[in-house]
Amino acid sequence: MSPLLPTLSAAVPPDSPAARFGRLTLTHAALATAARALAAGLVPGRPVAVWATPTPETVVAVTAALLAGAPAVPLNPRSGAAELAHVLGDSAPAVLLAAPGEELPAPAAALARLDIDLAARASGPPPPEPPDEAPALIVYTSGTTGPPKGAVLPRRAIRADLDALADAWDWTGRDVLVHALPLFHVHGLILGVLGPLRLGAAFHHLGRFSPEAAGAALAGGGTMLFGVPTMYHRIAEALDGDAGLVRALAGARLLVSGSAALPAPDRDRITRATGRPVIERYGMTETLMNTSVRPGDDAAPPGTVGTPLAGVELRLVDDAGAELPPGDPESVGEVQVRGPNLFTGYLNRPDATAAAFAPGGWFRTGDMATRDGAGRVRLIGRRATDLIKSGGYKIGAGEIENALLDHPAVREAAVTGEPDPDLGERIVAWIVPADPGAPPPADALAGHVAALLAPHKRPRVVHYLNALPRNDMGKVLKRSLHV
Numbered sequence: 001m002s003p004l005l006p007t008l009s010a011a012v013p014p015d016s017p018a019a020r021f022g023r024l025t026l027t028h029a030a031l032a033t034a035a036r037a038l039a040a041g042l043v044p045g046r047p048v049a050v051w052a053t054p055t056p057e058t059v060v061a062v063t064a065a066l067l068a069g070a071p072a073v074p075l076n077p078r079s080g081a082a083e084l085a086h087v088l089g090d091s092a093p094a095v096l097l098a099a100p101g102e103e104l105p106a107p108a109a110a111l112a113r114l115d116i117d118l119a120a121r122a123s124g125p126p127p128p129e130p131p132d133e134a135p136a137l138i139v140y141t142s143g144t145t146g147p148p149k150g151a152v153l154p155r156r157a158i159r160a161d162l163d164a165l166a167d168a169w170d171w172t173g174r175d176v177l178v179h180a181l182p183l184f185h186v187h188g189l190i191l192g193v194l195g196p197l198r199l200g201a202a203f204h205h206l207g208r209f210s211p212e213a214a215g216a217a218l219a220g221g222g223t224m225l226f227g228v229p230t231m232y233h234r235i236a237e238a239l240d241g242d243a244g245l246v247r248a249l250a251g252a253r254l255l256v257s258g259s260a261a262l263p264a265p266d267r268d269r270i271t272r273a274t275g276r277p278v279i280e281r282y283g284m285t286e287t288l289m290n291t292s293v294r295p296g297d298d299a300a301p302p303g304t305v306g307t308p309l310a311g312v313e314l315r316l317v318d319d320a321g322a323e324l325p326p327g328d329p330e331s332v333g334e335v336q337v338r339g340p341n342l343f344t345g346y347l348n349r350p351d352a353t354a355a356a357f358a359p360g361g362w363f364r365t366g367d368m369a370t371r372d373g374a375g376r377v378r379l380i381g382r383r384a385t386d387l388i389k390s391g392g393y394k395i396g397a398g399e400i401e402n403a404l405l406d407h408p409a410v411r412e413a414a415v416t417g418e419p420d421p422d423l424g425e426r427i428v429a430w431i432v433p434a435d436p437g438a439p440p441p442a443d444a445l446a447g448h449v450a451a452l453l454a455p456h457k458r459p460r461v462v463h464y465l466n467a468l469p470r471n472d473m474g475k476v477l478k479r480s481l482h483v
């Protein structure tokens with residue numbers, strides 16, 4: 001079995017950079033030895049939690065877990081108490097890896113902890129390569145109801161996905177990827193970290209996103225930029241009057257957007273100002289990447305997410321589950337995919353895993369799309385209205401409703417998403433207060449949700465009602481919830 005991260009065992013030039021965060025650069029050689037030292041303390045097959053701050057320590061920790069064959073559970077370091085307790089209870093990690101000095105909140109602090117030492121030096125040979133079907137990562141993702149589910153991603157899926165992307169984007173060891181994505185989701189961690197590492201390439205993580213920081217990193221040697229549409233929106237807004245940013249983007253080899261739909265006005269402003277297209281690719285936590293526009297496909301109409309990546313089978317099906325004949329750009333169906341890029345299932349959730357697949361091993365994405373004669377996919381919406389994409393994060397309305405109902409001043413709660421020029425969608429809460437004379441303030445509810453779940457799940461707008469609109473069965477009529 002060839003290694004998932006070949007540069008950890010192969011000889012690489014001792015000072016070739018792998019990961020840069022601020023002024024700190026980790027070379028491939030330093031990463032390999034620190035990760036091997038940490039891997040020696042991990043047990044194959046036993047999950048390890050990683051306190052996934054945007055730091056070199058997270059890169060060493062995830063690499064060590066991959067080396068050891070211990071499934072890594074990346075944690076959002078801003079997780080609230082309930083979300084953290086759920087993820088830790090569900091994944092039952094043997095140990096938590098964190099940067100030295102990192103203060104952990106209660107449920108995480110109770111775990112056995114190993115500090116990540118960037119300066120540690122390995123002794124002895126690297127551990128044997130784990131089997132290809134062994135779980136590599138467990139990434140938590142929201143559904144329409146209930147708490148997030150852990151998607152179990154085998155090494156095979158990561159390997160297949162990264163090789164297909166390298167092929168689609170001509171991504172090589174000479175590229176320097178720039179991004180500021182969180183390291184506890186597929187986009188930032190698999191594409192943004194493991195992508196360059198597998199190729200022996202480098203990435204430059206900005207720590208915190210700003211158009212200026214992205215421009216400076218591209219001007220300073222970056223060749224590719226990965227971002228969610230909110231980041232491209234902020235870049236589009238900053239281009240006017242920033243000639244340096246325009247030059248930096250114009251000099252990039254590849255600008256890639258994903259995780260949510262890129263609005264046409266933002267895409268067009270960037271292309272007009274810089275002469276560079278922004279390429280869209282389409283994926284999901286459970287499937288990794290399914291399709292991408294290919295650089296240089298000038299015939300690709302803007303707004304498509306391209307054609308399937310190597311090895312990915314994709315079909316559209318109607319409501320009855322019948323496959324739509326390809327080639328009719330007007331027929332809308334649910335996207336279903338099959339291939340080596342797929343996860344193996346949701347941790348501890350055989351029910352949800354079974355429901356996610358159609359007969360024949362096709363994964364039901366829940367995304368609705370059309371396909372043109374050349375096979376290019378155009379996403380037009382989602383099957384579930386209870387899934388909200390805000391800032392590129394997928395958020396289930398149900399988990400926010402439950403958190404709101406936990407507030408003593410809330411009697412009833414419903415959550416919807418509404419269009420937002422910056423976030424794509426913003427979270428809107430519709431509240432029936434326990435005491436109509438003393439409704440809880442909006443910022444108290446936002447703080448409550450942020451503390452229980454995560455700051456990006458907080459409602460941005462709160463409306464107060466005397467009662468929620470319901471049908472005869474008592475189900476909330478979300479379509480009637482608008483101002």
Ligand code: MCA
Nearest residue numbers: 182185186187230259283284285391392393446447450455
């Ligand atoms: C404000 N804040 C609060 C509160 N109010 N914190 C706690 N309680 C409150 N009541 C803080 C926030 O924590 C944050 O703090 C600051 O206010 C602003 O936060 P916010 O407005 O939410 O957003 P932002 O910081 O401006 O972030 C925009 C962003 C971010 C950078 C675009 O949304 C982001 O990183 N998105 C990436 C999502 C992603 O990677 N998705 C991939 C999953 P402070 O200022 O201190 O930070 S999808 C995926 O993986 C699939 C496979 C795919 O296809 O890619």
Ligand code: AMP
Nearest residue numbers: 258259260261280281282283284285394
């Ligand atoms: P997640 O479950 O957080 O991994 O998010 C996956 C979802 O993000 C997909 O099912 C799509 O709805 C959405 N998504 C990802 N990439 C794109 C894209 N390029 N355009 C539109 N939606 C996207």
